[in-house]
Amino acid sequence: MSNTRFKWDKKGRRRIGISYAYLAPTLILMVILLMVPIIMVIRYSFFDNVIVNKNPVFVGLQNYKTVLTDKKFWEAVGHTLYFVIVSIIAHMIIGMAFALVLNTRYLSSTTKGIFRVLFALPWMFTASVIAILWRMLLDPNGVLNFFIQALHLSKQQVLFLASRDVALRSVTLINIWSGYPFYMISILAGLQGVSTDIYEASALDGANSVQTFLHVTIPSIKPILISLIMLDFVWTLQQFALIWMTTGGGPVNATETVSTYIYKYAFTKYQYSIASTGAVILLIVCTIIGIFYVKRQIAEE
């Protein structure tokens, strides 16, 4: 018995060694590209200022105190939460609705194919293209305002991005438009995996379409929905390019989110330590969501 175990241990150790050897290139890359920058940013957050300061001084949690007592930071947090929560809810509703339409048996496969491409189109564009496109659409002299005036919906031009009351809603709308196809495609994939037997059984039991949707469809794709929400939360929380290229966080700070707040501290104020502190706070939030996501994935497996 002991002899066999010894052989297994030796063999096992060798196999583990070989496995790690195969993994080594990826692990090394991950350490260099992921771990080192993260550790550096965390370290920066404990110094008075870095990069532009040749002799940084350790200040402990002072930067965290500065950021967490900054009124502008909390305004940015408020805007970020609005942006994220509204985006996720709208992504879910629109994505689900379009996925159900594309999964229906009442449309021909050609029609479904065309609409699949059309509905998925916003997902194909990069943030810069989306920003340019929507800036043109929402311009006071743009297409949307033209229709608003032509249909007599408003006497004055609507300043979608220039008004402090409307700007945050406008950038959220742009984000909703650009992000729903991810939900749509994922939910559609989930719906196609649900067995028709369950639907037939529910029909035999006399369930109407709403009951079928709530008690058959939703429970069947629940794991996908939860994963989507978690991923979208992290992605939307970090959304920078879209906001920066449309409003730059303005007018004044009407669309300032945590990501634009961090950017301004780093690249226009050159206060990299404060920026790092903001980034670490964001990292903590994303990590918590990430842990839930991974736990969920493991539980599913």
Added chain:
Amino acid sequence: MRYNRFSKAMTYGLAGAMALGLGVGGTAFAGETEASAPASDVTLEFQQWWGVELPDGALDEICKGFTDKTGIKIETLSNPYADTKTQIAAGAAAGTMADVVGLDGSWVYDFAKQGAIANLSDLMKADSYDDSQLSDQIKYEGSTYMIPVVNFAYPLYYNKDILDKAGVTEVPSTWTEFLDACQKIKDNTDAAGYCIPLNTEAPNGIQNQFSSWVWASGGSLLKDGKPSLTDNETLTKVTELFKTMYDKGYLSSGVEAMKEQDMVNEFENGRLAFMVDGISHLTTITKESPDINFDYAKMPVMDGFTGKSGMDVANWGIGIAENCEHKTEAMQFVEYLMSPEINAKLAQLANAFPGNSNAKPDYSSNDERFQKAYEFFNEGYAINEFTGAPTAEDLMRSFNEQLVLFLDGDTSSSADALSAIQGEWQSVYGS
């Protein structure tokens, strides 16, 4: 087994010795090169965005002229402005900046404070260079860190057709005349009178479309190099002028979200009568909108002002990296670019005004309007108080935010708005 261990030890030992040998040898070789290299063996890296904006091959040809003259090779690293900014900033942080770098005035303070760019005053002194021929020098703590090679002026563009349609017969030269013209434009056309792009992403509207009014009337935002925004008569009046324009609907709608390019688009589409914009856009506007009938005019000044007008300028500046190992040769290259003949050529090619006051560019082949702008430039003086200012972009952004609050009516008076900006600027200059 023993043999295996021995061979392994030998292999590691040999590899280590080879690596050490290579390192030592390499260092010795590098040192030797540095110490004994004649000037002709020196290659300088020249990182800038100018090559992209000049006619194809023009910058390389100018650099070749320097190589022919001195034997010093120039390796041009040309990328668009934004990429150059990122690369230079990264180089400054890592100490790997190219030897000679194209600089924007708004970067100078931060790079100089960081110790990333060399003190040019010392280098000019060591070379006995006569700096009186330079039209300007951008300083940090009394020493020069950037020399403007060419200047891009920001004159007033106006659309002749809109003015004709509105019944404005004379181009306004004072604020009262300007407001009258704006009222006529509002009453008789669909166009806006003026535009100031206030998008916070790029807040340079404060510099080019707002402060240009202050400078044109002989005003200033600074006093002895420090912010002087309160009790500043000209600045207060300009702030109120903008409030009047905003309240009366003379400005383009949605200025709070507009970028400079949006303003140019409005002008190109015939929806804007006046704009203050870089002369570098002359070719683009002429090419993209040949139907637009436009010309340049002097900036309208405060009623009763009779002094010399300041004209807003942006520049292509030049600096030398602190980590440059061949500073003497780099300085030679800077002096070459600033020499009257080369500087004139560069200015002519770039549609800009020379940084050497002795340079006499031949603008005969340039657009007539360009020559007109050059006359305005020569009649006044070049000014841009954001050049060399600490965190210039952030200063503009804080001004931008307070100005929007004032225009929107959230801040009750211009004095309150300017006082708030003074506080924010003071904290930057104070630090």
